[in-house]
Amino acid sequence: MGKVIVIANQKGGVGKTTTTVNLSASLALAEKDILIIDTDPQGNLTSGLGIDRDSVQKSLYDVYTGGSPLGEVIRETSLPHLHIVPSTIDLLGVEVELVQRDGRERILLNELSQVRDRYRYIFIDCPPSLGLLTLNALVAADSVIVPVQCEYYSLEGLGLLSRTLKLVRGSFNPSLDIEGILLTMFDARNTLARQVVEEVKKFFKEKVYTTMIPRNVTLGEAPSHGKPAILYDARSKGAQSYLSLAKEILNENSARQGA
Secondary structure: OOEEEEEOOOOOOOOHHHHHHHHHHHHHHOOOOEEEEEOOOOOHHHHHOOOOHHHOOOOHHHHHOOOOOHHHHOEEOOOOOEEEEOOOHHHHHHHHHOOOOOOHHHHHHHHHOOOHHHOOEEEEEOOOOOOHHHHHHHHHOOEEEEEEEOOHHHHHHHHHHHHHHHHHHHHOOOOOEEEEEEEEOEOOOOHHHHHHHHHHHHHHHHHEOOOOOEOOHHHHHHHHHOOOHHHHOOOOHHHHHHHHHHHHHHHHHHHHHHO
């Protein structure tokens, strides 16, 4: 059964979508079957993989409103082993449309039960807010990867997310775990960045990934070409860092299963 991992942080601009695209692509290159779910109405994950959002016939919106089961919305990407549930701007209205629906926080959990066996990992990219879309993702997930930008305000966002996870565990998903803390946009020349790294490691200890994602032009340019960094410039530091992260995650999960 595939492991469901949410990429979440209630602070915007920390690298959630960049991480989802590039981590999933790196794992797909390792011939692991991967599904990614775009739960952000902005659809940056969808367009970042070269999919024209205006051409999307069925999206996650149709799953939430009962128009289509999840299996019918999944589509292939240009990368073998990598599939996506795309997003459209229609998702903006989902929370209002479902306000009276019983069990609305478990819709994604129920839908994923039909497809989990097809994939090694399922990654869910969340919007930077705690609404129904993020709540559905957290209820459906086994664990959470938290990207943390190496700056002061990201520490505040991390504290807010920690409280959110505690609430979700208490009410909906008691087994929800932190898969790992990923430090992003790291610049070793920046004293504050090094201090943030120290603070995060002091609090979360072994949950912090050894791999850190550097500030890198390629990671910013690749989405405009509809490609993950590994297909845009495989030799870039950004692409190589996500390959390293993929390897670290595979090794850690293999060790847990063997324990």
